[in-house]
């Protein structure tokens with residue numbers, strides 16, 4: 001299949017309405033969209049990404065009027081969190097509308113809902129005139145794409161259209177919060193920090209118990225990993241220089257001799273650069289990537305989660 005590249009949201013939306021797959025930018029990472037009410041197109045998302053069928057998709061909305069078509073109830077927790085963070089990088093897990101195709105949520109009775117704030121994403125979603133189911137636009141297991149060129153590297157020839165935009169501003173995925181229980185449970189840390197959620201709903205906490213984690217199928221799968229080995233260290237001095245060794249962190253090694261070095265001037269900058277750096281390391285034939293740990297507060301919690309997952313083989 002020939003993949004078309006366009007910077008026109010209307011043109012990209014026309015492909016989606018015709019039943020095709022379209023990658024598009026959001027403030028977190030690029031998504032791979034299909035009409036949430038077209039089971040055939042939804043099935044092709046799993047094929048294009050080589051995604052396990054038990055991993056549900058997030059449904060993206062242009063505006064609140066689309067909620068009634070995709071969820072069957074709106075708990076008080078969800079109303080408060082939506083008021084505070086929609087549009088934005090937050091996904092809420094809610095009771096699923098019975099008419100939504102079951103493949104969207106991998107057979108679960110719930111559905112993840114998100115309303116992006118990125119202007120190109122909003123223009124695209126408005127032009128689609130239907131809720132858009134979209135996972136991150138990477139091949140399964142690869143780092144999420146933060147540029148349209150990363151989408152091209154993973155999906156060119158497999159999807160109808162890539163809506164090109166600037167590199168994503170956040171660089172990590174949305175925070176996923178389960179709102180089907182008494183208190184909001186964070187199933188995946190992400191762009192909205194736990195502290196921000198707790199400022200709005202103080203009882204909000206991380207899912208930790210095994211039955212809570214089972215509600216979060218995505219976190220069972222290997223994720224976010226480059227081909228290179230990832231090693232976490234506290235200080236640049238703990239990393240060994242070498243032509244096939246790379247470094248990313250808030251500090252910079254004194255020692256010369258690293259193949260690639262990426263200094264970051266804040267945790268947010270580190271988060272924005274991480275996945276693209278992983279891809280650059282793979283392209284450069286790097287064998288070991290040394291990543292500096294950051295404190296697990298604010299966005300640092302999600303950054304450390306992604307770094308820890310990237311070390312898993």
Ligand code: TXA
Pocket residue numbers: 026028029030031032055056057058089091093094105108110111112114134135136137172173174175176187188215216217218219
């Ligand atoms: O920032 C993001 O969230 C990006 C952009 C494109 O919106 N999307 C994204 O999608 O990261 P994906 O499919 O790569 O990750 C979705 C995560 C997975 O961990 C999945 O298991 C979880 O959300 N999820 C989706 N629906 C769920 C549900 N009904 N119950 C529990 N977890 C769900």
Ligand code: MG
Pocket residue numbers: 135136144
């Ligand atoms: Mg993903």
